[in-house]
């Protein structure tokens with residue numbers, strides 16, 4: 001679908017509100033929501049050309065939609081990517097990537113601190129189809145190099161990670177992947193293109209859960225891959241057509257409008273997260289804070305280079321306790337004492353959301369696996385929203401000051 005005619009070299013702020021498909025004949029200022037599953041064809045010849053891919057034009061809702069195309073064009077512009085293709089959720093974007101790029105006998109290298117469902121999809125579900133995988137420590141570049149095999153086709157990293165905000169060196173991983181003849185994909189959910197554009201550091205594919213900061217207000221599920229036009233057209237679009245993990249037009253419209261405020265939300269939420277991280281670091285009931293914006297973070301310098309000098313909106317902290325049992329009780333007490341902030345495992349909302357990773361996202365791990373992942377019973381993850389910082393502090397103090 002043709003993009004709206006815009007001058008070259010526009011800034012990202014402008015593209016975030018202007019990039020879309022052409023307006024309809026009605027001249028709507030807000031992008032139209034096209035709720036249609038089929039498209040009337042101008043002629044049988046044109047229909048045949050469209051189905052053959054020889055002519056632009058919509059044919060069927062599973063293959064494409066103008067509202068969905070607007071979201072893809074806008075996201076690609078923000079990531080500095082040649083093209084994007086969207087999906088019904090973040091996980092289905094990962095599935096599309098794997099189905100498009102891998103076959104039985106191929107090998108994938110991932111960080112072992114990836115999103116839990118990603119580890120399950122690649123480590124277990126794809127293993128049933130003969131795809132091998134190796135999981136390595138997020139920040140150990142040598143371990144990524146050592147994991148390469150002759151059949152390695154894909155590196156998949158996520159930075160910063162959930163919930164410990166570990167940062168990996170995108171440029172270094174891209175170099176290792178390319179040297180091995182593999183592609184590097186980066187899950188950019190936490191930083192978003194407002195802060196981090198992985199393709200500028202050599203990544204080949206950027207994966208998104210639109211459910212998080214792209215929507216930004218916790219309303220709809222969405223996913224996307226940004227990549228070269230060749231990867232999108234030749235590897236991913238055929239999977240979408242046959243497997244049908246299509247993004248619904250309504251959800252695409254919500255996320256498209258979310259992108260208009262992504263930058264100011266990320267700036268405002270990151271500023272609050274930094275102030276809260278500094279406050280928590282000095283709090284008498286807090287043992288440790290994980291946040292890339294703090295100089296105490298092990299990859300602080302790298303994070304500042306990769307993430308536009310910003311730590312992002314997610315942090316995690318550990319409550320002080322004498323043992324794991326007491327730590328769990330105290331973390332639960334903090335969460336149960338909240339009266340404003342939400343106890344909710346989602347992230348990427350204007351409302352501040354808190355979660356207890358050890359009993360939710362990492363609840364299915366054995367104690368040993370959890371320890372390896374660094375997820376203790378006292379750990380609380382906080383995805384900072386837009387409430388006033390004093391109100392956020394007061395809500396946390398309700399529990400933190402009454403153990």
Ligand SMILES: *Cc1c(COP(=O)(O)O)cnc(C)c1O
Pocket residue numbers: 089090091092115118158162187189190208209210211212221222223
């Ligand atoms: C939520 C999330 C996903 C999965 O996205 P869904 O839209 O929930 O399918 C993948 N990666 C990260 C880092 C996430 O936070």
